[in-house]
Amino acid sequence: MTKRYISIMALALGLLLGAATAVADEGPELPSAGTNIRDTASLQRGAHLFFNYCVGCHSLKYMRYERIADDLGLTEDDVMKNFNFTGAKFGDPVISHMPPDDAPKFFGKAPPDLSLEVSAKGADWVFAYLNSFYLDPKSPIGWNNTILPNAAMPFPLWELQGEQVPVMKQVKPGEDPQIEKLTLAHPGKLTPEQYQQAARDVTNFLDYVSEPAALQRRHYGIWVVLFLLGFTFLAYLLKKEYWKDVH
Numbered sequence: 001m002t003k004r005y006i007s008i009m010a011l012a013l014g015l016l017l018g019a020a021t022a023v024a025d026e027g028p029e030l031p032s033a034g035t036n037i038r039d040t041a042s043l044q045r046g047a048h049l050f051f052n053y054c055v056g057c058h059s060l061k062y063m064r065y066e067r068i069a070d071d072l073g074l075t076e077d078d079v080m081k082n083f084n085f086t087g088a089k090f091g092d093p094v095i096s097h098m099p100p101d102d103a104p105k106f107f108g109k110a111p112p113d114l115s116l117e118v119s120a121k122g123a124d125w126v127f128a129y130l131n132s133f134y135l136d137p138k139s140p141i142g143w144n145n146t147i148l149p150n151a152a153m154p155f156p157l158w159e160l161q162g163e164q165v166p167v168m169k170q171v172k173p174g175e176d177p178q179i180e181k182l183t184l185a186h187p188g189k190l191t192p193e194q195y196q197q198a199a200r201d202v203t204n205f206l207d208y209v210s211e212p213a214a215l216q217r218r219h220y221g222i223w224v225v226l227f228l229l230g231f232t233f234l235a236y237l238l239k240k241e242y243w244k245d246v247h
Contacts, residue, residue: 033127046205051083060094062115119210130199162188
């Protein structure tokens with residue numbers, strides 16, 4: 001019995017170590033995006049940035065202009081004037097105005113729809129991605145990214161953040177060059193702090209887009225908890241009433 005117990009414990013320890021190794025191999029630790037979809041002002045700023053810098057290539061095919069207006073506290077006029085650049089109707093989904101036939105010519109393949117980007121990769125990944133573009137003269141598009149190397153995408157927010165360049169690590173002869181960090185060579189329109197907030201706002205908006213129902217679910221959750229508390233109290237009183245004669 002003792003040997004069997006030791007074998008089970010050893011197997012469990014091996015599985016835990018294997019899981020830890022798998023997590024470690026997933027890549028570098030990502031900075032926290034700190035998103036909060038209940039921050040309506042951040043969602044509005046993120047939507048403004050997305051529709052001015054991203055929708056030219058990327059669609060949100062599961063999101064409608066009307067839903068954005070309702071959830072973000074905007075009027076139909078606000079949305080149609082500031083977000084709709086394709087002549088779509090208020091109830092239509094958000095589709096990029098890039099002609100589908102042109103996308104492969106420009107990027108080699110069509111840019112992905114971003115409706116579920118945060119659900120697929122996480123808010124921290126998207127936030128890190130928006131902070132990890134750098135100038136790369138070896139790239140055919142002039143840009144590269146440390147989070148997604150060789151991404152077939154130029155940096156859409158470069159005029160806001162500026163232009164970053166890599167600082168390389170010192171490696172032994174024969175080893176592949178490695179990037180130690182990125183440094184800002186040419187500042188953009190925003191300060192580094194302001195750009196961090198802008199990247200966070202865009203990520204927050206995409207976080208909301210990935211699951212719009214989360215806004216309502218969290219709102220209803222408060223009332224559900226209050227109902228359960230009230231029901232529990234009534235059940236307690238009923239229990240006391242039924243059992244008072246038993247004792």
